[in-house]
Amino acid sequence: MFWRKYLHNKYFYTGSIFLIWMLFFDQEDFITQYQLNQTLNDLQNKKEFYQAETENNRNIIEKLETDTAWLEKFAREKYFMKKDNEEVFVIIREEN
Numbered sequence: 721m722f723w724r725k726y727l728h729n730k731y732f733y734t735g736s737i738f739l740i741w742m743l744f745f746d747q748e749d750f751i752t753q754y755q756l757n758q759t760l761n762d763l764q765n766k767k768e769f770y771q772a773e774t775e776n777n778r779n780i781i782e783k784l785e786t787d788t789a790w791l792e793k794f795a796r797e798k799y800f801m802k803k804d805n806e807e808v809f810v811i812i813r814e815e816n
Contacts (some may be wrong), residue, residue, distance in 0.1 A: 780794075796808075
């Protein structure tokens with residue numbers, strides 16, 4: 721039949737062995753390339769996240785340097801700072 725002439729061809733065997741070798745046994749095989757592609761996608765997602773965080777932090781720093789009222793609010797909320805004649809109550813809620 722049609723496949724019989726290909727099965728008795730030495731180039732068919734050579735090509736098949738080469739293809740199997742390249743897909744599974746080579747240093748740059750299919751599985752390794754897939755894993756590297758997944759790692760690259762993860763790193764690109766992390767890069768986008770950290771770039772957004774950096775931009776957010778730059779905006780916060782710019783606000784802190786220019787707006788004293790916002791600086792005071794930030795210090796009170798994040799670091800529990802207070803004026804000399806004030807008292808600060810911290811309420812901690814327990815989660816069940």
